[in-house]
Amino acid sequence: MTLSITLVVNGDRHDVSLQDARPTLLDVLRDRIGLTGTKKGCDRGQCGACTVLVDGRRVNACLSLALTVDGADITTIEGLATGDDLHPVQSAFVACDGFQCGYCTPGQIMSAVGLIAEGDAGTDPERIREGMSGNICRCAAYPGITAAVLDAQARLADSERTNG
Template identity: 70%
Template sequence: MSLSVTLTVNRVQHRVLLDDPRVTLLDLLRERLQLTGTKKGCDRGQCGACTILLNGRRVNACLALALSHDGAEILTIEGLADGAALHPVQAAFIAHDAFQCGFCTPGQIMSAIGLISEGQAGSDAERVREGMSGNLCRCGAYRGITEAVVAATRSMTKEKAA
């Protein structure tokens, strides 16, 4: 028995047939849509490497069943840049050296974008660290990540005001 799910991923609508109702959004993105920027880390919702934006909210894709989100809008790391122009959070991560090995970076960036859009980032480093606490970095690039999120928040706030 096949089940159908329709998702808008990075502004492109996809209709996918699922042979198993237990397919997660993570596996659907990586294996069926070839969007491998979203990483499979712990596969238990503990590391944040699989963070995506689902209807504008941060979600661990490894914990979300694809079938439960029929009709949803999903944004992944692949959908952020506008051609050669990086998203302000991506640019801030580069400017603040907010990564080392890069494995956690897509999830960190997606979580940061969610945090900023939720209005939870601000300019307080401690507040940012708390808001990003669901995303782990085995390399320990937390200082750069925090600085990048604060800088991106400032940059995006100035863009809105202009």
């Protein structure tokens, strides 16, 4: 039995046929749609490397069956930048050395975007660390990640004041 789903990924509509109900959102993004920026880390929802935004909320793509997000608006790391202009969170990660090996970085950035959008980041580094606790960095770049979230939050607030 073939199952059909529609995903809007980074603004582009994708009609996907599935042979069964088991493929995860992560596998569909990487293997069927060809967006490999979302990483497969633990494949058990423990590391956060696969974090994407589904209808604006942070989701571990390895734990979400693709069928459950049929019709959803999905944002991956590939959808953040506008042309050559990095998203403010991406720029902050570069400026604050928020990465080392880089494997976890797409998930960290997507989680930071979600955390800031949810209004839960605040200005307390401990609160940010707690909000980002679902994302593991084996290289221990946590001080840079926390600084990047603080910096990005300030950049976004400045942008809203200027453009708002």
